Amino acid sequence: MNKPEADNFIEEFIVEDLNNGKHAGRIHTRFPPEPNGYLHIGHAKAIVINFEIGKKFGGKTNLRMDDTNPSTEETHFVTAIENDIKWLGYEWEGETRYSSDYFDELYALALKLIDKGLAFVDDSTVEEIAEQKGDIDEPGSNSPYRDRPIAENRDLFERMKAGEFPDGSRVLRAKIDMAHPNLLLRDPVLYRIKHEAHHRTGDDWCIYPLYDFAHGQSDSIEEITHSLCSLEFRHHRDLYNWLIEALEIFPSRQIEFARMNVDYLVTSKRRLKKLVEEGVVSGWDDPRMGTLAGMRRKGYPAEALRNFCMRTGVTKRDNQQEFNFLEHCVREVLNEKADRYMAVLDPVKLVITNYPETTEILTSENNPEEEARGTREIPFSRELWVEREDYRKEPQNRKYFRMAPEKDVRLKAAYILHIDGHEEDNDGNVTQINATYYPESRSGNDTSGIKAKGTLHWVDAATAIDIEVRNYDKLFTDPTPMDHEDKDFMDFINPESLEVIAAKGEPALANAKAGDTFQFLRKGYYTVDEDATSEKMVFNLTCGLKSSWKG
RNA sequence: AGACCGCUAGCUCAAUUGGCUAGAGCGUCGGAUUUUGAUUCCGAAGGUUUCAGGUUCAAUCCCUGAGCGGUCUGCCA
Numbered sequence: 001m002n003k004p005e006a007d008n009f010i011e012e013f014i015v016e017d018l019n020n021g022k023h024a025g026r027i028h029t030r031f032p033p034e035p036n037g038y039l040h041i042g043h044a045k046a047i048v049i050n051f052e053i054g055k056k057f058g059g060k061t062n063l064r065m066d067d068t069n070p071s072t073e074e075t076h077f078v079t080a081i082e083n084d085i086k087w088l089g090y091e092w093e094g095e096t097r098y099s100s101d102y103f104d105e106l107y108a109l110a111l112k113l114i115d116k117g118l119a120f121v122d123d124s125t126v127e128e129i130a131e132q133k134g135d136i137d138e139p140g141s142n143s144p145y146r147d148r149p150i151a152e153n154r155d156l157f158e159r160m161k162a163g164e165f166p167d168g169s170r171v172l173r174a175k176i177d178m179a180h181p182n183l184l185l186r187d188p189v190l191y192r193i194k195h196e197a198h199h200r201t202g203d204d205w206c207i208y209p210l211y212d213f214a215h216g217q218s219d220s221i222e223e224i225t226h227s228l229c230s231l232e233f234r235h236h237r238d239l240y241n242w243l244i245e246a247l248e249i250f251p252s253r254q255i256e257f258a259r260m261n262v263d264y265l266v267t268s269k270r271r272l273k274k275l276v277e278e279g280v281v282s283g284w285d286d287p288r289m290g291t292l293a294g295m296r297r298k299g300y301p302a303e304a305l306r307n308f309c310m311r312t313g314v315t316k317r318d319n320q321q322e323f324n325f326l327e328h329c330v331r332e333v334l335n336e337k338a339d340r341y342m343a344v345l346d347p348v349k350l351v352i353t354n355y356p357e358t359t360e361i362l363t364s365e366n367n368p369e370e371e372a373r374g375t376r377e378i379p380f381s382r383e384l385w386v387e388r389e390d391y392r393k394e395p396q397n398r399k400y401f402r403m404a405p406e407k408d409v410r411l412k413a414a415y416i417l418h419i420d421g422h423e424e425d426n427d428g429n430v431t432q433i434n435a436t437y438y439p440e441s442r443s444g445n446d447t448s449g450i451k452a453k454g455t456l457h458w459v460d461a462a463t464a465i466d467i468e469v470r471n472y473d474k475l476f477t478d479p480t481p482m483d484h485e486d487k488d489f490m491d492f493i494n495p496e497s498l499e500v501i502a503a504k505g506e507p508a509l510a511n512a513k514a515g516d517t518f519q520f521l522r523k524g525y526y527t528v529d530e531d532a533t534s535e536k537m538v539f540n541l542t543c544g545l546k547s548s549w550k551g
Numbered sequence: 552a553g554a555c556c557g558c559u560a561g562c563u564c565a566a567u568u569g570g571c572u573a574g575a576g577c578g579u580c581g582g583a584u585u586u587u588g589a590u591u592c593c594g595a596a597g598g599u600u601u602c603a604g605g606u607u608c609a610a611u612c613c614c615u616g617a618g619c620g621g622u623c624u625g626c627c628a
Contacts, residue, residue: 069627072627136553136623137552171626181554182554186624189625191626233628234623235555258556258557311577322577331590401588416586443586455587522588551588
């Protein structure tokens, strides 16, 4: 089997390991979320990197809940996380794993470290330990308990586990070097006492390992070959490697990459939570949120998100992705997948004065990009709804191809119209547009010889259904609302990020199901919201269409 | 201040690991096509590779220094 080519620096490391015959050519990655929140676009990047690398090199990818802190983790997040990953299109190896499954093994490893004289039980307080830590440019000092005999450490640690001591009274610390330039190697805390029930192990434990004594060890237990994480864990790698050597366990290799940031999307758990709690959004799955649940509800296809994550590179530099590239990826998929329907978002009545009092059934293709999507029937009659913004009261020049007095325009899948004029109320608002049609101009067999530059969407007034349309805009007025030293990100909330309107849709739209995405011709992609009922269809704006018209 | 990491078009990444006029996608601006002012197609603009030295026949790449940005002093992950 010939090895795939490396597309980024992580893959270069992998190819290098493969070439060196490391792990007999086996590749195994993992995605290790902490089940204390919902997945967002940043997680999607990590998921895609891990799973795609597994796939590309014929390897496997585990899903492991990093649940070592009983205070913050909840089981319902586990289910939500699993759903999001499946929705994104990935399948992990075997069952979902949990760091908490390894508590026994982790405890045994701690004992081993103690027996090797590389860990000690410290009676210092939180403050004292912080004090001992020293500073970034100043060496720390040894804990007075650092030289406790091994037997005493063992005894104390066993009694910590047995529940003999209160929270915070003692910790287990690695014995490394209090003068190390990497603060994480200044005798880091490995275990703490917490008399708290864990979402999975219940009251079995009252001591819990910290990240540094759980994550790497779990990687080793699962024989993960490449442990990919974000840049802020760079300093932890030294400890990660120190523990591999001290514990003599499977040597997983940690590689760090830069997190992905996207304009207008916040990904911090704290901020996301604040948006929900302050009622700025309707919930964690609000379409304006950068959560996977939110983007799914907004109608972003999983494929588009995957493409987005794959096309934005993998490097070690801080990066800020443009929102329009995300939307580009969304449109690209939807252009091919979404059927075209017509809906009028800001309806004004149009009357074809020379059209008979009958209803005619017209046919239109569902998707010009994909003939296999077939056609559908659309009723047409004398009175229609058209878009208010498509009409201008005064005659226009040739560069304008929508409706205006004396203009000829094509109605999509129907006839060419000659616009005669309009009626208006006392305030000058157009109440009705009057037009005549060219009977020989019917779509498909046009023999009229009339040319119309513009083609407009419309719905038949008699058969149109009332729909609710939720037009979403960016949640913030600034692409990086959290990056202002003098202002809080909440100061940049866009007051107009949601507009709910009553619109008119063609009758076939009544059969749509939640999650279905359509292109409303000339307007944008819209996805049926879960709030939709048989009485009232509700559509979320997924993404607008590009427009080069500078009208 | 110390350690570590990073810096190539507006944005995100390439550059066969030192070798032709430094490429691509997105964006922008033109043009063609179009029963969606969408899509598609064609074209253009856009770079002193952060800066200054050095090594070399040759530097985006190696070395030194500087600048700018990031990370690290939780019993969070």
